[in-house]
Amino acid sequence: MTAPIFSLSNAALRLNGNAGPVDILRGISLEVAAGESIGLIGPSGSGKSSLLMVMGGLEQATGGSVHAMGEDLTAMDEDALARFRRDRMGIVFQSFHLIPTMTALENVATPLEIAGHADAYSRAAAALEVVGLGPRAGHYPAQLSGGEQQRVALARATAPRPAILLADEPTGNLDSANGSAIMDLLFDLRDQHGATLVLVTHSDTLAARCDRVIALRDGQLDSAPEKAATA
Numbered sequence: 001m002t003a004p005i006f007s008l009s010n011a012a013l014r015l016n017g018n019a020g021p022v023d024i025l026r027g028i029s030l031e032v033a034a035g036e037s038i039g040l041i042g043p044s045g046s047g048k049s050s051l052l053m054v055m056g057g058l059e060q061a062t063g064g065s066v067h068a069m070g071e072d073l074t075a076m077d078e079d080a081l082a083r084f085r086r087d088r089m090g091i092v093f094q095s096f097h098l099i100p101t102m103t104a105l106e107n108v109a110t111p112l113e114i115a116g117h118a119d120a121y122s123r124a125a126a127a128l129e130v131v132g133l134g135p136r137a138g139h140y141p142a143q144l145s146g147g148e149q150q151r152v153a154l155a156r157a158t159a160p161r162p163a164i165l166l167a168d169e170p171t172g173n174l175d176s177a178n179g180s181a182i183m184d185l186l187f188d189l190r191d192q193h194g195a196t197l198v199l200v201t202h203s204d205t206l207a208a209r210c211d212r213v214i215a216l217r218d219g220q221l222d223s224a225p226e227k228a229a230t231a
Contacts, residue, residue, distance in 0.1 A: 002033070002034060004031040004032055005032055005033065005034040005035075005036075005069055005164065005196045006030065006066075006067070006068055006196070006198075007030075007031050007065075007066075007067040008028050008029055008031075008054075008055070008064065008065070008066050009029050009065045010028070010029055010063065010065070011025060011027070011029070011061045011063065012025050012061060013025040013047075013059060013062055013063075014062045014063070015062075023219055024047055024050045025047050025050055025051060026219040026220050027064070027220060028220070030214070032198065033196075034196055035196055036196055036211050036212065037187075037196070037197040037199065037209075037211045037212070038197065038198045038199065038210055039199050039201060039206065039207030039208070039209070039212070039214070040052065040200045040201070040207075040214055040215075040216065041207045041213060041214070042215050042216035042222065043217065046217050046219070047216050047220075048200045048216045049169070049200050050219075051200075052168050052198060055166065055198060056085060056089060056091055056166045057081040057084060057085055057089075058081075060073070060081075068088070068164065069163065069164070086114070086115050087115065087160075088162055088164055089163075089164045089166060090158050090160065090162040090164070090165045090166070091157060091168075092150075092153050092154060092165070092186070093169075094168060094169040094171075094173055095173065096141070096149040096152070096153045097153065098141040098149055098153065100142060101140070102140070102141075103137065103139060104128060104133060104136055104138070104141075104148075104152045104155075105124055105138065107152055107156055108155045108159050109123075111156060111159075112124060117160075124137075124155070124159055125137060127156075130158075131151040131154055131185055132151065133151050133152060145178075146174055146175075146178065147174055147178030147181065150178070150182050151182070153170075154170075154182065154186060158195075161193050162193070163196065164195060164196050165186075165189075165190055165193075165196065167186060167199045170182055170186060171183060171203075183206055186199075197210070
């Protein structure tokens with residue numbers, strides 16, 4: 001049997017707040033198969049974005065264990081986590097996080113250059129073509145619409161052809177038409193690369209496009225049965 005691409009065992013996240021320690025995640029045990037798509041849903045404050053951050057090594061679990069592609073993320077330092085994300089993961093956030101002084105092409109190519117890809121600019125140009133922004137490659141973020149900026153972010157996340165795609169409310173800053181187009185692109189790109197997708201969303205409709213839907217409440221997996229995705 002193929003080992004899961006994610007394996008969390010009793011994972012916890014405790015952060016210090018103004019009033020003392022706050023338990024954000026409490027005893028999350030979860031496995032995700034390679035190539036599977038997961039929709040994480042739950043009310044605001046339920047811990048779904050925090051769970052995504054822990055799975056991506058952007059936050060380190062303060063209890064339990066988190067393994068991704070056989071690697072123990074809880075045992076890595078910040079440099080090792082950054083290298084792991086660079087080489088294995090593509091991450092898309094609600095905010096686009098583009099560098100304003102770089103063109104769309106440079107925003108996509110620079111991470112590839114840092115990772116040592118000799119063909120960084122040609123690969124970045126191809127990724128922008130895939131998301132329909134080839135003619136806009138020389139434009140700066142301020143010259144692009146919100147939907148176009150998120151397309152650049154998608155191109156940046158998928159250009160390295162990562163094994164894992166993490167998306168945290170990727171349509172949260174977009175209108176419905178742009179949001180729908182971005183989600184179509186996200187799933188198309190995921191299918192093209194055979195990547196594992198973990199998607200945080202408030203939308204049951206978007207979550208239902210995934211192979212499996214997992215609900216969180218109060219930092220724990222919801223006791224209600226996981227919903228089966230529908231076409």
